[in-house]
Amino acid sequence: MTILALDWFLLIEKLILIAIIIFASLGVALYTTFAERKVAAILQDRPGPNRAGPFGLLQPLADGLKLITKEEIIPTHANKWLFILGPGLAMTAALMTCAVVPWGGTIEVLGHQVDLQIADVNIGILYVFAVVSMGVYGVMIGGWASNNKFSLMAALRAASQAISYELAMGLSLIALLMVTGSLSLRTIVEQQVGHVWNIVYQPLGFLIFFICALAECNRTPFDLPEAENELNFGYHQEYSSMKLGFYLFSEYINMFISSTIMATMFFGGYDLPFVTSHLSIPGTAAIVGIVVLMAKVVMFIFLFMWIRWTIPRFRYDQLMDLGWKKMIPLALANMLVTGFFILWHQNNWHF
Amino acid sequence: MAITHIIFWFLTALALVSALMVLLSKNPVYSVLWLIAVFFAISGHYILLNAQFLAIVNMIVYAGAIMVLFLFVIMLMNLDKETEPQKDIWMKVAGVISGGCLLIQLVRLAKDAPEMVNKTALLKTGSIGLIENLGKVLFSDYVVPFEISSVLFLSAMVGAVVIGKK
Amino acid sequence: MNAIILSALCGVVMMFSGILLKNKSAIKYVAIAALLVLIIGNLFQFYGIYTIDIDSKGLLSFDRTGLFFNTIIFVATLAYFILSGSDIERAGPDVAEYFALIFFVLCGVTILTSFNGLLMFFIGIEILSIPLYILTGSDKKNLKSNEASLKYFLMGSFSTGILLMGITLIYGATGSFGLQSTTIKSAVTGFSSAGILAPVGLVLLFISMCFKVSAAPFHFWAPDVYDGAPSVFTSFMATIVKAAGFFAFIKLFAAKSEDFGPGPAWKLILFVIIVATLFIGNITAVFQQSVKRMLAYSSIAQAGFMLFALYSTNDFTKDGILLYTAAYSFATIGIFSILTKMEDYSLDGFNGLSKSQPVLAFTNTVFFLSLSGIPLTAGFFAKYYMLASAIKGGGSLSLVIIAVLFAAVSVYYYFKVIQAMYFKEGVAATNTPITGNFKVALIVLAAIIVILGIYPTALLGFYYF
Numbered sequence: 001m002t003i004l005a006l007d008w009f010l011l012i013e014k015l016i017l018i019a020i021i022i023f024a025s026l027g028v029a030l031y032t033t034f035a036e037r038k039v040a041a042i043l044q045d046r047p048g049p050n051r052a053g054p055f056g057l058l059q060p061l062a063d064g065l066k067l068i069t070k071e072e073i074i075p076t077h078a079n080k081w082l083f084i085l086g087p088g089l090a091m092t093a094a095l096m097t098c099a100v101v102p103w104g105g106t107i108e109v110l111g112h113q114v115d116l117q118i119a120d121v122n123i124g125i126l127y128v129f130a131v132v133s134m135g136v137y138g139v140m141i142g143g144w145a146s147n148n149k150f151s152l153m154a155a156l157r158a159a160s161q162a163i164s165y166e167l168a169m170g171l172s173l174i175a176l177l178m179v180t181g182s183l184s185l186r187t188i189v190e191q192q193v194g195h196v197w198n199i200v201y202q203p204l205g206f207l208i209f210f211i212c213a214l215a216e217c218n219r220t221p222f223d224l225p226e227a228e229n230e231l232n233f234g235y236h237q238e239y240s241s242m243k244l245g246f247y248l249f250s251e252y253i254n255m256f257i258s259s260t261i262m263a264t265m266f267f268g269g270y271d272l273p274f275v276t277s278h279l280s281i282p283g284t285a286a287i288v289g290i291v292v293l294m295a296k297v298v299m300f301i302f303l304f305m306w307i308r309w310t311i312p313r314f315r316y317d318q319l320m321d322l323g324w325k326k327m328i329p330l331a332l333a334n335m336l337v338t339g340f341f342i343l344w345h346q347n348n349w350h351f
Numbered sequence: 352m353a354i355t356h357i358i359f360w361f362l363t364a365l366a367l368v369s370a371l372m373v374l375l376s377k378n379p380v381y382s383v384l385w386l387i388a389v390f391f392a393i394s395g396h397y398i399l400l401n402a403q404f405l406a407i408v409n410m411i412v413y414a415g416a417i418m419v420l421f422l423f424v425i426m427l428m429n430l431d432k433e434t435e436p437q438k439d440i441w442m443k444v445a446g447v448i449s450g451g452c453l454l455i456q457l458v459r460l461a462k463d464a465p466e467m468v469n470k471t472a473l474l475k476t477g478s479i480g481l482i483e484n485l486g487k488v489l490f491s492d493y494v495v496p497f498e499i500s501s502v503l504f505l506s507a508m509v510g511a512v513v514i515g516k517k
Numbered sequence: 518m519n520a521i522i523l524s525a526l527c528g529v530v531m532m533f534s535g536i537l538l539k540n541k542s543a544i545k546y547v548a549i550a551a552l553l554v555l556i557i558g559n560l561f562q563f564y565g566i567y568t569i570d571i572d573s574k575g576l577l578s579f580d581r582t583g584l585f586f587n588t589i590i591f592v593a594t595l596a597y598f599i600l601s602g603s604d605i606e607r608a609g610p611d612v613a614e615y616f617a618l619i620f621f622v623l624c625g626v627t628i629l630t631s632f633n634g635l636l637m638f639f640i641g642i643e644i645l646s647i648p649l650y651i652l653t654g655s656d657k658k659n660l661k662s663n664e665a666s667l668k669y670f671l672m673g674s675f676s677t678g679i680l681l682m683g684i685t686l687i688y689g690a691t692g693s694f695g696l697q698s699t700t701i702k703s704a705v706t707g708f709s710s711a712g713i714l715a716p717v718g719l720v721l722l723f724i725s726m727c728f729k730v731s732a733a734p735f736h737f738w739a740p741d742v743y744d745g746a747p748s749v750f751t752s753f754m755a756t757i758v759k760a761a762g763f764f765a766f767i768k769l770f771a772a773k774s775e776d777f778g779p780g781p782a783w784k785l786i787l788f789v790i791i792v793a794t795l796f797i798g799n800i801t802a803v804f805q806q807s808v809k810r811m812l813a814y815s816s817i818a819q820a821g822f823m824l825f826a827l828y829s830t831n832d833f834t835k836d837g838i839l840l841y842t843a844a845y846s847f848a849t850i851g852i853f854s855i856l857t858k859m860e861d862y863s864l865d866g867f868n869g870l871s872k873s874q875p876v877l878a879f880t881n882t883v884f885f886l887s888l889s890g891i892p893l894t895a896g897f898f899a900k901y902y903m904l905a906s907a908i909k910g911g912g913s914l915s916l917v918i919i920a921v922l923f924a925a926v927s928v929y930y931y932f933k934v935i936q937a938m939y940f941k942e943g944v945a946a947t948n949t950p951i952t953g954n955f956k957v958a959l960i961v962l963a964a965i966i967v968i969l970g971i972y973p974t975a976l977l978g979f980y981y982f
Binding site for chain 3 (some may be wrong): 460493504
């Protein structure tokens with residue numbers, strides 16, 4: 001099936017995969033908001049949302065409906081185009097990241113081998129970084145276009161926070177990449193299947209990455225861009241209706257994706273120890289893989305929430321201090337030690 | 352016409368139009384956004400040339416870091432029309448004429464250059480742009496300039512501290 | 518390789534000395550000690566005693582000229598540290614960082630004297646430039662310094678962009694960063710048979726380098742930047758950095774081999790640029806009231822003379838550029854070290870200096886005489902070598918006559934300062950007390966200039982033996 005020098009089956013396969021993943025991400029994001037409220041309720045010893053549906057399970061749908069049907073307001077002096085572009089960019093950047101994540105092994109459909117991954121590019125993790133760094137634009141443009149000083153301040157905070165923690169994040173990953181020797185996420189996962197997970201080699205690297213992920217997702221204790229007591233509401237203060245919804249959703253999607261990346265990079269991705277490498281029936285491994293990966297992701301998301309409802313927020317100078325003076329030197333030291341051990345291992349040095 | 356040709360012409364048109372819009376936009380924030388579009392288009396070209404690493408680094412460094420800083424500065428500036436200095440119309444005309452002369456010269460030279468006639472870029476082939484090969488070249492043949500550029504970054508860092516300190 | 522590695526290490530040492538040493542004046546002595554180590558390390562390589570050997574895959578090549586040029590630059594920096602070290606301490610709070618940046622500049626210089634291809638050339642130029650943008654803006658409270666820094670940075674970045682575009686075109690034409698290929702050779706010696714990309718690339722390189730050495734018509738940044746920067750750093754920029762820029766310029770275009778010089782088309786371009794540089798530098802300098810600004814223009818004029826080395830590439834050129842670097846750098850460093858001590862930078866500020874500070878006035882006179890090229894000073898032979906090389910190259914008598922005429926013009930404005938010091942009444946006030954050590958150092962520097970003026974082979978003797 002090649003017309004116009006294109007493999008149409010591949011194209012359709014990828015399009016379906018993209019559609020599934022996008023809708024899955026949106027669904028997960030929707031129910032993460034629900035989970036967040038439930039977790040908060042449990043931690044604060046109160047029932048939480050319980051009116052809509054059994055256990056309040058329809059609550060997120062009600063919230064969504066409310067957001068969509070609310071009145072749309074564009075402030076008079078706001079820059080209209082950029083005001084609309086902002087949430088769109090935030091959402092796009094959040095959704096684009098999942099293109100390189102391997103969601104499972106390979107399954108067979110109609111005689112074709114289908115990888116449960118949209119694109120296995122050999123620079124996978126760098127692609128994630130590129131897209132994450134694009135995410136800042138949505139926030140900055142939205143904050144500036146609102147023509148509100150508080151929004152602008154919050155946007156600037158968000159951007160400088162993201163840039164600062166991206167550095168430490170990248171440096172902590174370099175050590176991991178030195179161990180794996182590949183940037184492709186699929187290769188990284190396949191190396192872990194049947195072997196030790198990368199967390200064993202890179203515990204410090206994971207810790208740094210996790211803290212930076214919290215900061216990148218603007219989660220407590222790094223939710224300075226939304227510090228209500230200082231900035232009213234944050235960079236999306238002037239937004240209403242679904243544009244606000246986009247910003248809120250994109251945050252939850254970011255959380256979902258960073259959990260996935262952490263599970264993939266450090267916790268074996270779709271690997272279930274002692275089981276995955278022994279599953280011989282084709283297809284089963286892939287299905288089990290997806291379930292295992294999701295379980296890991298849910299664990300991380302719970303961790304994110306647990307932290308949010310337990311730890312208070314940093315002051316802004318403390319945040320910058322932690323990022324530049326503690327995380328980056330720590331990540332550099334981690335890199336140095338990792339490099340030393342790799343050389344030791346390769347050259348069989350004896351002391 | 353193969354799909355790569357269509358993508359190539361699309362990206363080229365996008366890059367040129369965006370670059371023009373950078374100059375023509377009245378609002379500097381728009382200029383920055385168009386410039387980001389230029390970087391995206393150029394990254395697309397790199398991918399066509401199978402230089403994936405270059406493409407993504409171009410995006411991380413230029414679109415992701417440098418342009419964010421540009422946007423930072425511009426957003427904090429006062430962009431009222433009254434405070435903007437009026438540029439002399441003759442300066443504009445002189446700029447257009449001299450820049451246009453350079454452009455015509457370069458285009459004409461590029462058109463006639465014997466090195467470029469009947470040669471096309473290698474699309475989708477060649478592996479030098481892949482990260483393995485790039486890394487090997489960088490750490491074997493070009494290791495000295497690679498290491499020496501650390502002096503450059505160190506001096507820039509010292510400078511940033513000197514300038515930034517109160 | 519010794520000098521490249523040591524200068525980078527010295528920079529790092531200076532950075533840490535700022536943390537470890539609480540006493541500011543101690544930092545200066547650390548810097549002088551580090552510089553001495555650097556000089557010795559460089560001489561080790563020059564005399565072939567010991568060289569840190571790193572396989573640069575042909576990207577760097579060390580020859581005697583480059584190493585000797587390094588030595589001249591380091592000695593000039595030593596003179597600069599001794600004379601102006603205390604002024605650097607007063608320039609701002611980050612003394613150690615200023616010294617560190619100066620060492621990084623020196624690292625750039627050493628790369629520019631040993632590059633063997635456009636890649637290292639570019640890195641050298643950048644390492645040379647970036648610390649300078651910062652040093653220019655180091656007087657943060659002064660608006661003029663800020664403006665100068667920003668201007669320098671923007672213009673410098675722009676010229677770097679042109680430089681990169683030139684390098685890209687040359688790389689496209691030859692497929693390598695090397696300068697040995699026949700395409701480049703035929704592009705330098707004449708435009709024929711070199712294709713189109715390489716000559717265009719070379720023209721862009723040429724423009725960018727003209728900017729870096731402030732040759733007209735790419736000189737517009739120089740007066741403002743030299744005037745706005747703190748005087749101590751102007752001194753460094755106008756001498757050491759400029760000389761290094763020239764050395765790289767000549768190495769890039771001419772010094773590959775004796776038979777490999779700019780062709781007639783290049784000569785015409787150079788002719789125009791040299792005349793324009795001499796004209797603008799000298800004529801504008803005449804009208805300046807501030808000595809600092811006058812020196813800025815005079816440095817443009819001196820650049821015109823240094824361009825002669827590029828115009829005519831023969832035996833005299835190498836000697837000429839080495840001698841010119843020494844003569845010009847020593848004299849200008851001396852003048853600036855005195856200038857920074859003055860309360861008032863205008864011409865009237867020098868009135869009656871001979872009464873209040875006879876040593877300063879006398880040595881200043883020697884430096885100015887050397888700059889204007891009066892016999893018995895180093896400047897005379899420096900100019901002589903440059904002009905002689907042009908005559909030997911043949912067919913450019915008109916250029917030499919123009920140069921001599923402008924040298925005569927330069928005598929006029931240099932003598933205005935001497936006149937103010939000796940023949941005008943006034944109290945030339947200094948902003949700090951002049952120490953005995955400073956006077957001794959000045960006298961030594963003046964003596965070196967006179968010795969080089971009587972016996973120039975004293976310097977070149979080291980080079981050849």
